[in-house]
Amino acid sequence: MSSHPTAFRNLMEELKKLPGIGPKAAERLAFYLIRDGGESVERLARALLALKEKIRCCSVCCSIGESDPCGICSDPNRDQGVICVVEDPQDLFAIERASEFKGVYHVLMGAITPLEGIGPESLKIAELLARTEKNPPREIILATNPTMEGEATAVYLARKLKGRGLKITRIARGLPIGANLEYADEITLMKSFQGRTEL
Amino acid sequence: MKLLKTKAIVIKKTRISEGDAIVTVFTESSGKLRFWAKGLYFFRNKYHGMFESGACVFLTYSERGTQGLCFFNSCEIVDPFKGIWGELQRMFAAFYFLELVDSWLKESDANPSVFHLLHGSLSLLEGAGSYETLVRVFELRMLALTGYSPKLDACVLCGKGPGKSCLCFNFEKGGIICSHCSDGKAAGPKVSPGALAFAAKGIAISGRHIERLKIPRGLAQEVEILSHHFLVSRLGKKLKSYRFLEL
Numbered sequence: 294m295s296s297h298p299t300a301f302r303n304l305m306e307e308l309k310k311l312p313g314i315g316p317k318a319a320e321r322l323a324f325y326l327i328r329d330g331g332e333s334v335e336r337l338a339r340a341l342l343a344l345k346e347k348i349r350c351c352s353v354c355c356s357i358g359e360s361d362p363c364g365i366c367s368d369p370n371r372d373q374g375v376i377c378v379v380e381d382p383q384d385l386f387a388i389e390r391a392s393e394f395k396g397v398y399h400v401l402m403g404a405i406t407p408l409e410g411i412g413p414e415s416l417k418i419a420e421l422l423a424r425t426e427k428n429p430p431r432e433i434i435l436a437t438n439p440t441m442e443g444e445a446t447a448v449y450l451a452r453k454l455k456g457r458g459l460k461i462t463r464i465a466r467g468l469p470i471g472a473n474l475e476y477a478d479e480i481t482l483m484k485s486f487q488g489r490t491e492l
Numbered sequence: 493m494k495l496l497k498t499k500a501i502v503i504k505k506t507r508i509s510e511g512d513a514i515v516t517v518f519t520e521s522s523g524k525l526r527f528w529a530k531g532l533y534f535f536r537n538k539y540h541g542m543f544e545s546g547a548c549v550f551l552t553y554s555e556r557g558t559q560g561l562c563f564f565n566s567c568e569i570v571d572p573f574k575g576i577w578g579e580l581q582r583m584f585a586a587f588y589f590l591e592l593v594d595s596w597l598k599e600s601d602a603n604p605s606v607f608h609l610l611h612g613s614l615s616l617l618e619g620a621g622s623y624e625t626l627v628r629v630f631e632l633r634m635l636a637l638t639g640y641s642p643k644l645d646a647c648v649l650c651g652k653g654p655g656k657s658c659l660c661f662n663f664e665k666g667g668i669i670c671s672h673c674s675d676g677k678a679a680g681p682k683v684s685p686g687a688l689a690f691a692a693k694g695i696a697i698s699g700r701h702i703e704r705l706k707i708p709r710g711l712a713q714e715v716e717i718l719s720h721h722f723l724v725s726r727l728g729k730k731l732k733s734y735r736f737l738e739l
């Protein structure tokens with residue numbers, strides 16, 4: 294039986310539920326939080342409550358935001374005619390950091406993963422199909438991860454969206470900046486050659 | 493620590509932290525193994541794209557530590573099965589093969605024959621016109637190579653040959669029951685001589701001849717009983733990826 298105080302133990306139990314946190318890490322984090330007389334606890338509690346109160350799912354792109362529709366979907370300077378489909382909100386924020394894409398997004402909240410039984414019905418695919426039917430965009434960019442699961446999701450979406458007269462594209466796959474050709478795997482090299490561009 | 497080298501087919505990888513993953517592989521010499529791949533999800537990791545499900549790799553690793561995980565040393569891609577990528581049904585069939593191997597075999601249960609079956613089936617899948625026959629043959633060969641082959645040449649109760657009479661397939665007994673032994677009662681789903689003949693061929697066939705086999709017209713459901721449903725009854729659970737073959 295744990296000899297920790299009840300409140301401390303409860304905190305550890307909640308922390309243990311977070312991904313990648315085991316009992317030892319939970320204990321270390323809990324001790325970290327109480328070390329400065331509780332100020333860290335208050336800041337963290339306020340941040341968690343704000344997350345619960347302010348963050349909502351955007352009814353247009355299915356991403357997260359503080360309003361509905363989210364900041365990107367309601368921005369008049371964004372090109373509503375180009376939709377970039379990503380697996381997770383993290384992918385959306387990664388693309389936004391690059392400041393290259395000026396269209397809007399659609400977040401699937403995962404990828405088709407047969408080994409875990411995650412099928413199209415578990416993702417925001419129906420929402421994407423309804424959205425594109427209501428307001429057909431000029432182009433849909435499939436930016437799912439270049440994994441087997443991401444590839445399966447992209448091919449499935451392309452099949453579903455085909456025949457609607459939309460331009461459907463897939464993000465380029467190939468060598469990352471700073472990579473060494475010698476260590477690149479065959480699929481990456483194959484995709485790099487398929488996606489080569491004229492200089 | 494002794495370094496071991498083997499060919500392996502990647503079954504799956506599970507992310508455990510920002511950069512690390514637990515990778516499950518099916519090796520030629522040591523069966524199913526799990527190892528910890530540190531920093532795999534970081535872009536600069538040279539093994540970043542190598543552990544995709546279904547890829548055949550040459551692996552150097554050291555024996556398992558206290559947590560039952562092997563220590564991965566290096567990896568080279570032998571065959572990425574490029575032809576599977578980009579075609580939905582082929583990808584789903586590959587996922588099904590991988591889940592079946594993962595569920596059917598225990599860790600460190602070495603079975604080189606199953607490894608060659610999986611490798612050969614993924615190769616055939618690259619150029620397969622119809623994946624359905626390949627899936628059924630994979631299931632039947634898997635049963636046969638692990639000692640669970642269904643008894644199809646004689647009634648499991650009286651031992652008499654099937655002849656042309658109406659037969660039932662009994663999951664519990666693992667074989668066919670003749671109409672005389674079943675005494676008019678339903679001892680299991682009915683199967684025709686055509687389906688039995690296909691299943692018998694599927695069990696005995698070697699890799700390079702699989703493409704010659706074709707499921708007889710109208711018998712797909714009966715063949716599914718003898719292969720997939722029997723396999724699931726032996727496994728005791730449904731396979732998550734199976735329904736994707738119908739998508």
